[in-house]
Amino acid sequence: MGARRKAAASLSSQIHSDLLQKIQRGEIGPEDRLVDIGIAREIGVSRMPVREALLRLANDGYVVGTTRGFVLPTLDRRDVADIFEVRRLIEPRAAANAARDMSDADHDLLRQAVANAEDAVRAHDAGGLALANVRFRQIWIGALANRRLAETISRFADQAQVVRAGTLYQPDTQQIVIQGLRRQYDAYVTRDSMAAHDAMSDFLTSAERAFFSELHRP
Amino acid sequence: MGARRKAAASLSSQIHSDLLQKIQRGEIGPEDRLVDIGIAREIGVSRMPVREALLRLANDGYVVGTTRGFVLPTLDRRDVADIFEVRRLIEPRAAANAARDMSDADHDLLRQAVANAEDAVRAHDAGGLALANVRFRQIWIGALANRRLAETISRFADQAQVVRAGTLYQPDTQQIVIQGLRRQYDAYVTRDSMAAHDAMSDFLTSAERAFFSELHRP
DNA sequence: GCCGGAGAAACGGTATACTGTATCCTGTTC
DNA sequence: GAACAGGATACAGTATACCGTTTCTCCGGC
Numbered sequence: 001m002g003a004r005r006k007a008a009a010s011l012s013s014q015i016h017s018d019l020l021q022k023i024q025r026g027e028i029g030p031e032d033r034l035v036d037i038g039i040a041r042e043i044g045v046s047r048m049p050v051r052e053a054l055l056r057l058a059n060d061g062y063v064v065g066t067t068r069g070f071v072l073p074t075l076d077r078r079d080v081a082d083i084f085e086v087r088r089l090i091e092p093r094a095a096a097n098a099a100r101d102m103s104d105a106d107h108d109l110l111r112q113a114v115a116n117a118e119d120a121v122r123a124h125d126a127g128g129l130a131l132a133n134v135r136f137r138q139i140w141i142g143a144l145a146n147r148r149l150a151e152t153i154s155r156f157a158d159q160a161q162v163v164r165a166g167t168l169y170q171p172d173t174q175q176i177v178i179q180g181l182r183r184q185y186d187a188y189v190t191r192d193s194m195a196a197h198d199a200m201s202d203f204l205t206s207a208e209r210a211f212f213s214e215l216h217r218p
Numbered sequence: 219m220g221a222r223r224k225a226a227a228s229l230s231s232q233i234h235s236d237l238l239q240k241i242q243r244g245e246i247g248p249e250d251r252l253v254d255i256g257i258a259r260e261i262g263v264s265r266m267p268v269r270e271a272l273l274r275l276a277n278d279g280y281v282v283g284t285t286r287g288f289v290l291p292t293l294d295r296r297d298v299a300d301i302f303e304v305r306r307l308i309e310p311r312a313a314a315n316a317a318r319d320m321s322d323a324d325h326d327l328l329r330q331a332v333a334n335a336e337d338a339v340r341a342h343d344a345g346g347l348a349l350a351n352v353r354f355r356q357i358w359i360g361a362l363a364n365r366r367l368a369e370t371i372s373r374f375a376d377q378a379q380v381v382r383a384g385t386l387y388q389p390d391t392q393q394i395v396i397q398g399l400r401r402q403y404d405a406y407v408t409r410d411s412m413a414a415h416d417a418m419s420d421f422l423t424s425a426e427r428a429f430f431s432e433l434h435r436p
Numbered sequence: 437g438c439c440g441g442a443g444a445a446a447c448g449g450t451a452t453a454c455t456g457t458a459t460c461c462t463g464t465t466c
Numbered sequence: 467g468a469a470c471a472g473g474a475t476a477c478a479g480t481a482t483a484c485c486g487t488t489t490c491t492c493c494g495g496c
Contacts (some may be wrong), residue, residue: 086364264451444489449484452482453480462473464470
């Protein structure tokens with residue numbers, strides 16, 4: 001057990017994973033330009049595997065290609081609204097499935113993630129909160145039997161995450177996240193599918209509202 | 219009007235579109251091996267753009283890469299069930315949105331697609347029915363304002379289509395498709411979102427049941 | 437000082453060449 | 467005749483090189 005991840009033998013796959021992780025952790029800002037030849041020099045490979053990784057990220061919506069390097073997408077209100085619409089359609093039901101299928105080991109991991117999130121909030125560490133949030137999501141998504149459903153959720157949740165990383169500095173947003181995680185956690189450990197469904201549904205509603213009410217800068 | 223498609227300037231994009239179209243039309247069988255260098259020679263370009271197109275198709279689940287060329291994925295019962303689960307989550311609501319947003323011009327196109335489908339059934343032309351079915355779907359999906367939702371639906375519906383192309387020879391499956399198209403069409407022209415929702419929901423249920431009941435060969 | 441244009445630079449896209457590996461095929465041995 | 471070894475083959479993957487286009491910069495004219 002534990003070796004869930006594929007081998008990811010090829011350079012392209014490794015680079016893709018690395019870049020994705022950096023994006024998820026917020027290590028790549030909106031200013032950074034991802035240029036194949038630059039990344040290639042850094043890690044000592046040629047352009048091609050880097051290029052393939054970037055194209056794959058672009059195809060999945062994680063970055064957008066410009067005439068001057070690949071950049072994080074700038075999501076306007078409409079984009080974020082679209083993303084939340086899809087998430088509201090999928091994630092509640094997926095959370096219900098996860099509550100049914102999750103193992104005890106997963107419950108422990110979830111508890112750790114919640115604890116990390118709480119610590120991060122106490123320490124006013126927005127980056128740590130984002131990380132714990134991503135971790136929590138990866139755990140319950142990993143428990144899904146339907147891999148296609150899992151992949152679809154990951155994509156959309158990550159895309160929203162990139163934008164929300166900025167709003168995680170707001171104390172009330174932090175509270176929404178923490179409470180959302182706690183409520184979902186409770187639903188998972190009790191294997192209560194309906195509670196998980198409702199917790200996710202309510203969380204998405206709160207998160208979307210918080211995003212739009214806190215965003216008053218152009 | 220009509221120039222909905224992007225420019226698709228690059229060779230990779232064109233090749234990707236061409237291959238995708240061939241897959242959707244069923245022109246590529248389960249036996250065919252898609253090899254970059256072979257396709258490249260056919261159309262007179264180098265391997266790279268073909269390779270990028272194939273990788274993109276593989277990333278989206280349309281093909282799978284083997285050590286001996288790219289091939290259509292062989293979906294087992296579990297895969298198909300997973301796909302239908304996602305579709306049931308998304309498509310009914312998307313159809314409801316489409317009913318709200320669709321233009322009169324789209325209604326005309328839908329009517330043509332339904333007529334083509336009916337002709338195909340009368341002529342016992344399973345390929346024509348598949349084509350009309352794809353066309354119908356592209357029209358209502360194209361009317362969606364939420365592009366991310368539209369892309370997600372296209373992916374899953376196409377994947378199922380590849381498998382179902384085989385079952386479209388069954389007369390009762392043909393009837394299910396025709397009736398589904400008619401009912402959806404009626405909902406769209408009357409701009410009845412709830413009717414569109416229910417029509418799509420019922421259609422997916424019927425289609426899934428038909429698939430699993432008709433498939434009794436290993 | 438500001439605008440415009442020529443040239444340079446940076447980057448994405450494509451082509452060609454090389455390498456590694458899994459599959460296939462042939463030949464040999466028991 | 468079956469089983470295994472070793473080479474041939476056919477791919478994907480990676481590296482390097484070239485080309486076209488967009489953007490930036492800097493210089494000169496108004």
